[in-house]
Amino acid sequence: MTIKFSPLVSMLVLLLGGCAAVAPDVVGSGTQLEIRQIQTREYDTLDKKLTMRSVIATLQDLGFLIDNADLDLGTITATRLHQYKMRMTVTVRKKGQTRIAVRVNARIGETSVTNPLTYQDFFVVLDKAMFLTLHKVD
Amino acid sequence: MFFANSRVLLLAWLALAALILAGCAAKGIPADALRLQESSLELRSIQTRKFTAASEMEILSASIAVLQDMEYGIDEIEKPLGVLTASKLTDADSSKQKTGLFFLDILCAIGGGDDCDSMTRADDSQKIMLTMVVMPSLANENEFVTRVTLQRVVFDKESRINLREKIVDPEIYQQIFDNLSKSIFLEANQ
Numbered sequence: 001m002t003i004k005f006s007p008l009v010s011m012l013v014l015l016l017g018g019c020a021a022v023a024p025d026v027v028g029s030g031t032q033l034e035i036r037q038i039q040t041r042e043y044d045t046l047d048k049k050l051t052m053r054s055v056i057a058t059l060q061d062l063g064f065l066i067d068n069a070d071l072d073l074g075t076i077t078a079t080r081l082h083q084y085k086m087r088m089t090v091t092v093r094k095k096g097q098t099r100i101a102v103r104v105n106a107r108i109g110e111t112s113v114t115n116p117l118t119y120q121d122f123f124v125v126l127d128k129a130m131f132l133t134l135h136k137v138d
Numbered sequence: 139m140f141f142a143n144s145r146v147l148l149l150a151w152l153a154l155a156a157l158i159l160a161g162c163a164a165k166g167i168p169a170d171a172l173r174l175q176e177s178s179l180e181l182r183s184i185q186t187r188k189f190t191a192a193s194e195m196e197i198l199s200a201s202i203a204v205l206q207d208m209e210y211g212i213d214e215i216e217k218p219l220g221v222l223t224a225s226k227l228t229d230a231d232s233s234k235q236k237t238g239l240f241f242l243d244i245l246c247a248i249g250g251g252d253d254c255d256s257m258t259r260a261d262d263s264q265k266i267m268l269t270m271v272v273m274p275s276l277a278n279e280n281e282f283v284t285r286v287t288l289q290r291v292v293f294d295k296e297s298r299i300n301l302r303e304k305i306v307d308p309e310i311y312q313q314i315f316d317n318l319s320k321s322i323f324l325e326a327n328q
Binding site for chain 2: 049052053056057060061062063064065066067068069070071080081082083084085086106108111113114115117118119121122124125133136137138
């Protein structure tokens with residue numbers, strides 16, 4: 001009886017072992033180019049400051065607190081603690097001569113957000129904020 | 139008979155393995171994580187006020203002063219973007235909650251439990267975090283749009299997190315803006 005079930009037991013131990021010993025996720029997962037595409041949107045403006053203003057307004061609308069912001073480097077890091085902990089970093093950079101690229105990273109707890117739809121949701125809100133700031137509405 | 143029995147056992151093992159595996163699978167990302175909530179427009183108006191000030195420096199100085207008045211420590215400032223981030227650790231002890239947990243412990247002890255430590259679960263301290271964004275109005279000169287957002291994390295006696303939430307009480311925001319209004323007046327008349 002004991003011998004009969006030992007393969008099952010060892011399988012279970014193996015499964016448990018595989019679950020516990022997770023390799024350190026230092027460099028992340030997924031392909032670099034694909035991730036960039038999902039996380040980036042470009043806008044037809046050259047005004048970095050107004051773009052960052054829109055990003056901050058968007059983050060505040062979505063319930064985030066700003067941890068850190070830097071106009072020169074175009075980075076904003078924000079955290080939302082409601083229910084679960086979500087952390088985002090947004091970068092705003094000039095792209096070529098006429099456009100600005102906004103890139104967004106998000107993590108919830110220990111998990112990276114990889115769903116393109118979640119990033120799309122963010123850009124829907126940002127699109128509206130961009131429209132309002134570029135038309136000088138507070 | 140033995141065969142049937144081992145089949146049942148095998149199924150039980152598999153069910154257990156599936157349960158364990160499900161437990162360690164990555165938790166899903168909520169689908170509405172970055173979707174705008176319906177209440178966000180109302181919350182924005184609660185969190186936003188317009189003020190008149192002579193210059194960006196004047197209103198930023200008044201904003202920093204009001205954060206100091208309210209006993210916050212400044213964590214981060216980015217002047218060109220008008221972003222101020224501040225926080226403070228305060229008491230979250232509630233005698234009402236502690237009384238409830240005390241009786242829960244007594245009931246637990248009477249019931250013969252040997253792990254009656256609900257009291258350590260009582261709220262002990264809370265970290266209040268605040269972001270204030272002060273931007274010149276795009277529509278009117280000398281006007282500034284200020285938006286404040288607040289969150290808090292409540293810890294129990296053993297520094298475990300009991301609660302994390304955004305603060306939505308309009309009265310709290312009103313009080314902050316009243317204080318800011320006074321601070322701007324003092325800044326202009328010092």
